[in-house]
Amino acid sequence: MAVTMNDVARAAGVSLKTVSNVLNDYEFIRPATKQRVQDAIAELGYEANLTARSLRSGKTRMLGLVLSDLSAPYYAELASRLMKAASQRGYRVLVEQSDAVADVEVNALQGPFRQLTDGLLFTPLVMEADEIAARLGKKPLVMLGEHILDPRFDLVTMKNEEAAATLTTHLVADGRRRIAVIGAHPEESGGTAGLRLNGYRRALEKAGIPFDPALIAPCEWRRDGGAAAVAGLLDRGVEFDAAFGLNDALALGAMHELLIRGFKVPEQVAVAGFDDIDEARFASPSLTTVSPGMAEIADRSIALLIDRIEGQETADQGVHVEAGFQLQVRESAP
């Protein structure tokens, strides 16, 4: 059996409460008593039982992270950073992969996953704002990387629209006029894809370039999706002089397809992405993309969520944080 607080109390000749006081850094303990308790703890090798503590306190010191797929490089890098940031404040992160399935999102919001965690970092891909609000419960939730600018939710996100516009303007400045958008749906408006597409359209408009729906290539947000989307455009005979992947994985898949079909990048077709994952720097040609301030997003969202949990943040409207972005010009779109 494990050593319990009772064992420590007995060994130190004090009551349970005194041991608890020492463990919880209660101030007014006689130094001699404190020392005796600490000695007993060291001698017996006592470790607090976290489950018991959770049952009693109602807190698990775990944060939930809901995202579609941890193997997507952007999410992998983000999750890694979030875990490190959480760890510095004494929390762990439990990941739930939704695979963009509605049921999983709903369950993460109100099922056992919610119970196991003191607060949630939520990247909704299927659920709408009202649905989420209806199932919110009382534990804190921070929207992550999302578009839902709603006073009901805390939100940490990036400047999707502005960054996409900046990137598009960069492509236009290089003389590109027919910029394919990989991973967008023409009718979409909310959501990450929608915001980035808006930025693209805004930049075109400003440059006086007509929007051509034929250049919009919807697909799954993975490398193979990007490759397939480009293949589709080419097979349909759509001409374009640039491809904007709505994230880096899409852009890299698109670039791969272009290269194996013999197109020169960037001479014939420029390629740009979004996210600035590590892979982008090391691609050949290296990938022009937008760095969306991932470090800031990770740090701010963890801080905000924990501040809510611990009551240090008490705004009764949602707190909204938008990280800065930076254009990373590399070889694929100079």
Add this chain to the structure above:
Amino acid sequence: MAVTMNDVARAAGVSLKTVSNVLNDYEFIRPATKQRVQDAIAELGYEANLTARSLRSGKTRMLGLVLSDLSAPYYAELASRLMKAASQRGYRVLVEQSDAVADVEVNALQGPFRQLTDGLLFTPLVMEADEIAARLGKKPLVMLGEHILDPRFDLVTMKNEEAAATLTTHLVADGRRRIAVIGAHPEESGGTAGLRLNGYRRALEKAGIPFDPALIAPCEWRRDGGAAAVAGLLDRGVEFDAAFGLNDALALGAMHELLIRGFKVPEQVAVAGFDDIDEARFASPSLTTVSPGMAEIADRSIALLIDRIEGQETADQGVHVEAGFQLQVRESAP
């Protein structure tokens, strides 16, 4: 307050034990009773309190996964698969990033992390077999992707040495004689790097090619490490006609450095990696590598660990599983 089993019992007009029996699928319950309990559960929206269950049962239904860095693509893909496999058996996975720091590994083995999980998937980077054995405790532990063929441990791994030899032989068959090894240390023997290096040496020996320590380039196992290692070789004037990255990230970093320095891949220098991460297929040129059976590794290690936890696997020697591998020949080393 949340609904408890007591509330359900009261609403259904039965005792606590009966509710528990229904929840735990105890067989001999009168159908009518069972129905009443289930109705009460549905009506009250009862959900079991997992913390209380854990405290009482001593089980958390969480598995611990200790690895160096979740943002490394191989680990991100592996973690994603492990989570899915675990989820199918009703378990969650809690990840701990060790950053190859000894203290973190030790704490994962016997600290709070261990307490929170029913069993561990452990990728030791620093700790040695004896150290691990000394701190093993009584909860199950499965070594993951490791070299420690020790009867004290369960182990699920890949054929590191054999696969590296096969890959090297492939390079030799293409006429390569001076194959740089990116990410190895010449003195190393245990560990993933050591095993892969052994495979390389064995293949050279078989081909009658002398081993040249000048071709061994140690570095951090990241893309930038691979790039820096190649830069170092070139700057020292070491000549080579192939580069074997001990994993794909290293190979991709190495390939990037070669390309920006104007080398033709594979014409002047062939490049090969190890892991077959998704990125390898979409690199330009696409990367020749070894697919180490990740799906098999994920499924087998989860099955083995859970079988140990639940007592379905009772071998008193360590169970050793080695997944099959496959050479993936692509453009970078035809």
Add this chain to the structure above:
DNA sequence: CTGAAAGCGCTTACAG
């Protein structure tokens, strides 16, 4: 400053 006691919400022998 410290102690005795209640209770978080379950599971599990023990009876019947």
Add this chain to the structure above:
DNA sequence: CTGAAAGCGCTTACAG
């Protein structure tokens, strides 16, 4: 088949 009771190991009012 079902009930009453103990107890997992903590934290936290409540006394003193």
